[in-house]
Amino acid sequence: MKMLETNRITKVFGGLVAVSDLTISIQKNEIIGLIGPNGAGKTTAFNMITGIYPPTRGTVTFLDQDITGHKPHFVTRLGIARTFQNIRLFKELSVLENVFVANHLRLKSNIFSSVIRTPGYVRQEKEMYEKTMMLLEKVGLIDVADETATSLPYGKQRRLEIARALATGPSLLLLDEPAAGMNPQESHELMDFIFHVREQFDMTILMIEHHMQVVMGVCERMYVLDYGITIAEGPPEKIQNDPKVIEAYLGVD
Amino acid sequence: MKRKNSVLSFAGVVFCLLLLLLFNKTFDSYKMRIFNLCAIYITLGLSLNLVNGFTGLFSLGHAGFMAVGAYTCALLTLSPANKEMNFFLQPILPFLANTEWPFFPALLVSGLCAAIIGFLIAAPVLRLKDDYLAIATLGFSEIIRVIFTNTQRLTNGALGLKGLPNYTNVWWSWGVAALTIVFMIRLMRGSYGKALKSIREDEIAAEAMGIDVFRHKVISFTISSFFAGIGGALLGHLLGTIDPLMFRFLLTFNILLIVVLGGIGSITGTVIAAIVVTVLMEVLRVLDSSIDFGLFVMKGIPGLRMVIFSALLMAVILFYQRGLMGTNEFSWDSLGKRLRRIKKRGPK
Numbered sequence: 001m002k003m004l005e006t007n008r009i010t011k012v013f014g015g016l017v018a019v020s021d022l023t024i025s026i027q028k029n030e031i032i033g034l035i036g037p038n039g040a041g042k043t044t045a046f047n048m049i050t051g052i053y054p055p056t057r058g059t060v061t062f063l064d065q066d067i068t069g070h071k072p073h074f075v076t077r078l079g080i081a082r083t084f085q086n087i088r089l090f091k092e093l094s095v096l097e098n099v100f101v102a103n104h105l106r107l108k109s110n111i112f113s114s115v116i117r118t119p120g121y122v123r124q125e126k127e128m129y130e131k132t133m134m135l136l137e138k139v140g141l142i143d144v145a146d147e148t149a150t151s152l153p154y155g156k157q158r159r160l161e162i163a164r165a166l167a168t169g170p171s172l173l174l175l176d177e178p179a180a181g182m183n184p185q186e187s188h189e190l191m192d193f194i195f196h197v198r199e200q201f202d203m204t205i206l207m208i209e210h211h212m213q214v215v216m217g218v219c220e221r222m223y224v225l226d227y228g229i230t231i232a233e234g235p236p237e238k239i240q241n242d243p244k245v246i247e248a249y250l251g252v253d
Numbered sequence: 254m255k256r257k258n259s260v261l262s263f264a265g266v267v268f269c270l271l272l273l274l275l276f277n278k279t280f281d282s283y284k285m286r287i288f289n290l291c292a293i294y295i296t297l298g299l300s301l302n303l304v305n306g307f308t309g310l311f312s313l314g315h316a317g318f319m320a321v322g323a324y325t326c327a328l329l330t331l332s333p334a335n336k337e338m339n340f341f342l343q344p345i346l347p348f349l350a351n352t353e354w355p356f357f358p359a360l361l362v363s364g365l366c367a368a369i370i371g372f373l374i375a376a377p378v379l380r381l382k383d384d385y386l387a388i389a390t391l392g393f394s395e396i397i398r399v400i401f402t403n404t405q406r407l408t409n410g411a412l413g414l415k416g417l418p419n420y421t422n423v424w425w426s427w428g429v430a431a432l433t434i435v436f437m438i439r440l441m442r443g444s445y446g447k448a449l450k451s452i453r454e455d456e457i458a459a460e461a462m463g464i465d466v467f468r469h470k471v472i473s474f475t476i477s478s479f480f481a482g483i484g485g486a487l488l489g490h491l492l493g494t495i496d497p498l499m500f501r502f503l504l505t506f507n508i509l510l511i512v513v514l515g516g517i518g519s520i521t522g523t524v525i526a527a528i529v530v531t532v533l534m535e536v537l538r539v540l541d542s543s544i545d546f547g548l549f550v551m552k553g554i555p556g557l558r559m560v561i562f563s564a565l566l567m568a569v570i571l572f573y574q575r576g577l578m579g580t581n582e583f584s585w586d587s588l589g590k591r592l593r594r595i596k597k598r599g600p601k
Binding site: 050071072073076077082084088098102103105111114115116117125165 | 439440443444445447451455464465466476
């Protein structure tokens with residue numbers, strides 16, 4: 001089953017072509033990598049998929065629905081959740097509240113029934129709360145539920161961000177450099193965690209990552225960008241020996 | 254534990270009611286007015302805090318919405334005879350000439366009018382952020398004031414409206430304040446309150462979590478305008494006279510002061526600060542008149558109380574950067590913890 005397909009999406013900022021003719025296709029339950037040197041346009045590609053920037057050209061199709069140029073909150077509602085390169089947690093809220101808030105998009109009551117606490121709202125709130133607790137249990141953050149988000153160690157903050165994204169009920173998860181700034185121990189745990197998420201939540205994952213050990217260990221297939229252009233595509237073994245990729249990363253003599 | 258807390262809360266409410274009854278019996282009209290003013294400032298402070306503190310939008314348009322509320326309520330409740338007396342330059346618009354509504358529906362409609370104006374302003378203004386938003390809202394509030402100064406047949410222009418019936422008593426002002434407090438507590442406890450807070454914390458992340466940021470901002474702004482309108486109406490009927498000059502930026506500033514002093518994003522803080530600021534404004538009035546020290550007489554300097562007031566404000570901001578309460582709220586548990594800590598320290 002085809003999950004996500006981008007058809008030659010291009011983003012131009014003024015005179016700079018940040019991403020050019022990127023065509024990605026992701027099947028259900030795959031873990032796909034998007035790699036490339038700094039400034040290659042990986043995050044721009046993410047921003048086009050999630051609706052933060054509308055693409056200059058091209059279309060994004062998610063579960064056979066054209067989502068090109070839709071607002072980010074709408075895209076999330078359809079089932080694409082993301083994390084950020086530099087962690088963007090709700091700093092002053094607790095771990096529990098961070099995840100709880102990500103359930104808000106599925107709330108059917110209006111603001112007044114939330115103030116009056118109508119039975120319908122109370123039931124939904126209880127469900128949201130239970131879902132939150134279950135999710136925290138699954139990702140192993142239940143014992144820090146009441147801590148402030150920023151008081152967590154770095155690795156756990158990354159994990160919380162993923163948990164928060166999962167709480168929106170996605171079928172596709174976009175991870176923007178989940179291993180950035182992690183030590184070997186933490187990145188090893190992260191790899192296990194990503195597999196765990198795929199099994200537990202029946203998830204499809206697209207990730208940007210610099211950490212080669214993580215990418216090669218986790219991804220089944222990957223796309224390599226350089227200066228906005230897709231220079232290679234395929235399974236890890238193929239990418240590792242691709243002369244163009246080696247050139248992009250190491251340069252030529 | 255939970256049961257004990259609700260018993261304590263109940264006792265607290267009963268205590269407050271008794272206090273209200275006592276003050277209502279013993280206070281003279283001067284003290285009574287200040288007491289009512291405290292409640293009105295609680296309502297106004299909380300409504301501004303909803304936008305500035307909880308949603309993280311720096312709005313400075315409160316006085317405008319208060320003006321809308323105050324004028325709507327005044328025009329609906331003034332008796333036809335009184336209106337004729339007020340509008341001696343030009344007659345009032347015919348559809349308003351004979352309305353004389355009871356206070357409660359007039360109060361509701363004035364809140365709704367302010368909310369509608371707030372909603373209309375929100376759509377263009379909330380596309381801006383931070384200081385740009387502050388300037389735009391300030392601009393809109395001044396526009397409202399200028400319109401009210403120039404619509405002679407609707408608002409009586411610069412002459413203002415006099416002889417508003419003194420409907421605002423302890424029950425109205427404190428009743429509305431209590432309702433606002435309960436509304437705010439329940440709102441912030443629920444899912445919508447948390448969504449608003451998440452917008453304050455990180456707009457981009459909130460949007461990525463599927464929260465329709467713009468819609469939530471508009472909701473918050475509209476509700477805040479509603480309460481501002483009600484507060485304005487209560488203020489008008491407490492003072493008995495309103496004119497456009499009353500709703501200058503200075504009024505917004507007073508409310509902003511309460512919000513900042515109490516803690517941006519704290520309901521408890523706003524309530525405390527509203528009472529402290531209102532009472533202090535009056536108590537420090539002594540400084541403006543001459544004081545007899547026995548040996549010498551200090552000549553009064555008009556405006557000295559504002560100097561002292563500013564110094565106090567600076568001290569608070571220096572020592573509590575985030576206001577008295579920060580974003581914390583009162584709870585029996587935290588009070589108990591604090592008391593135990595004091596007891597433990599005890600006399601050495």
